[in-house]
Amino acid sequence: MEAEHSDLHAGVRAGLPLVVPTLAVGISFGVLAQPVMGSVAPIVMSVIVFAGSAQFAALSVLASGGGAAAAIVAGLLMNTRFLPMGFGVAPVLKGGPLRRAAEGQAVVDASFALGSLGEGRFDRGLLLGSVIPQAACWMGGTAIGAIGGSALSEPERFGIDAIFPAFFLALLVNEARGGRAMGVAIAGGLVTLALLPFVPAGLAVIAAFSVTLIGLRRR
Secondary structure, eight states, X not given: OOOOOOOHHHHHHHHGGXXXXXXXXHHHHHHHHHHHHTTHHHHHHHHHTOOHHHHHHHHHHHHTTOOHHHHHHHHHHHGGGHHHHHHHHGGGOOSSHHHHHHHHTTOOHHHHHHHEEETTEEOHHHHHHXXXXXXXXXXXXXXXXXXXXXXXXXXXXXXXGGHHXXXXXXXXXXXXXXXXXXXXXXXXXXXXHHHTTTSOTTHHHHHHHHHHGGGGSOO
């Protein structure tokens, strides 16, 4: 018997508590990206990529002087976690390949958590609906920051430059649970520190991502 799913309205309501933080981080991304990428590119990036961690990873590489190729690789490596997440939600997606691919875009960290029912089961309404307010606030926030961010000639005066380390520290705290995960995180940090003085900007970050692949091995 097929499990009963919530409707999209219930999913939207479930995603409403994330409106303010998503908007705030989106504005911060736009403000920080504008001096590096201009006003249009960050908005387009948020619409096409729609993945805060990958976008911040790519931007951090560009801001440190790295090339576009290194920034793209950093973003792609950050998004590899969506592969197993996509496999997990695949059974609740409907329609043909194009529709299923479109619905798969709703798989972000927060919607994945909100839509999870445990034991590998997902509520389709919560999964798809909760991403709607998140997407609107992320893209809208980026636009506000990128267009209005030029008014902030010195973002560091407002502490906006602290978003980079704070954002990734939040990801680390959420993901690094247990000795194995923490060990992998520490190893990635040590690799980055060791390589920064010797390799072009961005390559140290990519090397750190590669080290974290150790965490994919089964215990």
